[in-house]
Amino acid sequence: DADVTQTPRNRITKTGKRIMLECSQTKGHDRMYWYRQDPGLGLRLIYYSFDVKDINKGEISDGYSVSRQAQAKFSLSLESAIPNQTALYFCATSLAGVSHLFFGPGTRLTVL
Amino acid sequence: QKEVEQNSGPLSVPEGAIASLNCTYSDRGSQSFFWYRQYSGKSPELIMFIYSNGDKEDGRFTAQLNKASQYVSLLIRDSQPSDSATYLCAVVLITGGGNKLTFGTGTQLKVEL
Numbered sequence: 001d002a003d004v005t006q007t008p009r010n011r012i013t014k015t016g017k018r019i020m021l022e023c024s025q026t027k028g029h030d031r032m033y034w035y036r037q038d039p040g041l042g043l044r045l046i047y048y049s050f051d052v053k054d055i056n057k058g059e060i061s062d063g064y065s066v067s068r069q070a071q072a073k074f075s076l077s078l079e080s081a082i083p084n085q086t087a088l089y090f091c092a093t094s095l096a097g098v099s100h101l102f103f104g105p106g107t108r109l110t111v112l
Numbered sequence: 113q114k115e116v117e118q119n120s121g122p123l124s125v126p127e128g129a130i131a132s133l134n135c136t137y138s139d140r141g142s143q144s145f146f147w148y149r150q151y152s153g154k155s156p157e158l159i160m161f162i163y164s165n166g167d168k169e170d171g172r173f174t175a176q177l178n179k180a181s182q183y184v185s186l187l188i189r190d191s192q193p194s195d196s197a198t199y200l201c202a203v204v205l206i207t208g209g210g211n212k213l214t215f216g217t218g219t220q221l222k223v224e225l
């Protein structure tokens with residue numbers, strides 16, 4: 001089945017560490033997204049990419065960076081993790097011209 | 113005012129009843145509306161979308177859109193315990209920076225035996 005996968009699924013790290021979350025998809029979608037979800041705050045967009053050469057900031061990009069290595073791969077980096085980046089992170093994909101998203105299983109990140 | 117607002121709940125309904133979930137949005141120009149279901153610890157999954165005023169039915173689910181009043185609702189008929197989840201409303205807001213899919217914070221639904 002065409003799918004969206006995320007690695008790792010769970011990660012505990014310490015303040016100041018560099019962390020990379022990876023996302024890959026076999027759906028053939030051009031558009032990829034990174035969201036974080038916090039209790040009471042819902043899903044918030046961090047970065048999105050409409051194709052390999054296109055990277056855009058979302059509403060909460062500070063402290064994060066991304067890389068679109070290929071159509072199927074989109075990684076999220078935390079250069080120096082801090083405790084308020086503790087959250088559930090989702091990668092998502094969509095077809096061009098279509099608004100609804102297909103989500104990966106999520107990565108639960110804890111920064112101590 | 114939040115761009116997309118939902119009552120956080122929990123909304124408790126007995127098994128077999130109709131569950132009614134509501135969502136309001138701020139951008140009068142919005143055209144596309146989505147409902148996602150999210151089980152605890154899992155990722156959101158799309159269950160309904162609606163673009164036009166009125167009702168759209170899919171099995172036990174009905175989405176209702178009223179653009180004049182800027183609200184969209186989801187009705188779940190014959191509610192089952194397996195419907196217990198958080199329901200996220202998402203709206204494509206027509207902002208200055210282009211179309212943006214914005215999520216509400218979700219309504220938790222509990223279907224009781």
